[in-house]
C-alpha cells in the first residue's frame with residue numbers, strides 16, 4: 243500500500259485523477275478524474291450496481307434530481323442540524339473542525355462524537371490543542387456551520403427561492419418510495435438504489451480525495467417490516483462486506499466499527515472502515531433508521547406513506563436499513579489496496595496496481611513488438627475493443643510499455659510479433675505473475691472474458 247502522496251503522484255502522471263482547475267492554481271479539495279480514473283470509477287459503480295440492483299431481484303434503481311423541494315431538507319433534519327462544529331484561529335484566521343482537532347490530538351483516547359460543544363471547547367483549552375496551521379492556541383468559540391450548499395432559483399430578483407444542492411442521495415430514494423412501490427408493484431421488503439452526486443461544504447484537511455466538497459454516493463435503502471429489520475440490518479452488514487471482498491479487498495484491511503452514539507430513532511448503526519495510509523477510516527455506513535425517514539416525509543408533505551400489505555391487509559410505515567458508500571472514497575481505497583512497489587528478480591523495481599480484473603480501467607493492452615506490425619495490432623485492437631476497454635501502445639521499448647500498463651493496472655498485455663502474421667497467435671502477459679502464454683487471436687475474447695468474470 244502506498245501513502246497518499248505517492249498515490250496522488252501516480253494518479254496525476256498516469257491519468258487517474260488530476261487536481262481540479264489546476265491551470266488556475268486549483269480549487270481546494272476538488273479533483274477531476276482523467277481518462278484512466280473515469281474507467282476505474284465507472285467500473286466500481288457498475289460492480290456495485292450489479293450486486294445491489296442487477297443481482298438483487300427485489301431492488302430497483304432510481305436517478306433522482308440533485309435539486310429537491312427545500313421541504314425535503316426540513317423533513318430530513320438537514321436544514322436544522324446538518325452542521326459541523328467549527329472554530330476560527332484568531333491568529334491566522336483559518337477555520338477548523340473542533341472534532342477533527344481533538345481526534346488528531348487525542349489519537350483515539352477520547353471520542354469527540356460523544357462530546358457537546360462546551361466539552362470540546364473545554365478539552366481544547368485544557369489540552370492546549372493548537373492551530374495546525376500557525377501553532378498558536380487562540381481560538382474563537384465553536385459555532386455550528388450548516389454543510390449544505392445553497393443557491394437561489396426564480397425568474398425575477400424578488401421571487402427567488404432558496405434551494406440546496408443535495409448533501410446525500412438518500413432523500414431521492416425516500417421521496418420516491420411510493421412511486422417505485424406502485425409502478426414496480428413491489429412488495430415489502432424491497433430496496434431502492436441510487437448512484438449520484440452529493441455536495442457538502444466541509445472543512446477538509448487534505449488527504450487527497452478522502453473527504454471532498456463534491457462526491458458521488460452509492461446508496462441503497464431497504465424497506466422492511468419492523469420485526470425483521472434487525473435481521474435485515476445484519477444481512478446488509480454482510481452484503482456490504484462481501485461486496486468489498488468481491489472487488490479485490492483483503493479482509494485484513496477492513497473492519498466493522500459500531501457507532502458509539504445512535505440517532506434517537508436508530509436501533510443500530512455501523513461503518514465498515516478501511517485501513518487507509520492515514521489510519522482506519524470510514525469507508526461506508528450501514529444504518530438501521532426505523533420508520534423515521536418515511537414518517538417525517540409523511541408529516542412534512544401531508545401525503546400518506548402507509549404501505550398496505552396485500553397478504554395481511556395490514557397498513558404500516560416500513561422500517562429502513564440504509565447502506566451508503568462513497569464512490570470516490572471507495573475508488574481511493576481501491577487505489578490504496580491495489581498499489582504495490584515490487585522488487586523483481588535481479589533487483590529491478592516496478593509499481594504495479596493489482597486491481598481486480600473486473601474493475602481494472604483497461605482489460606487489455608495491445609502492443610505491437612515493432613511499428614511495422616501495427617496494422618495487425620490495430621486489427622486485434624479493433625476486434626477486442628468491441629467487447630472491453632482496450633488500450634493500444636506502440637511507443638518505446640516493450641519493457642517500458644509493460645511498466646506503463648502495470649502502473650495503470652492493465653491485467654493482460656497482448657503482444658503482436660512476427661509469428662502473429664504467420665499463424666494468428668499472440669503472446670499474453672499476466673500483470674501479476676508476468677508469465678506469458680501463447681494463444682490464437684480467435685480465442686482471445688473468451689480468454690479475457692474468463693479472466694474478468696467475478
Ligand code: GAP
Pocket residue numbers: 409410411412442444451452453454455456457459461524525526527564566567568569570571572
Ligand atoms: N445517507 C447517509 C449518509 O449520507 P454519510 O455517512 O454522511 O451517510 C455516507 O455518508 C458515505 O458517503 C460515507 O461512508 C462516505 O463513503 C461518503 N462520504 C460522505 N461524506 C463524504 C465526503 N465529504 N467526501 C467523500 N465521501 C464522502
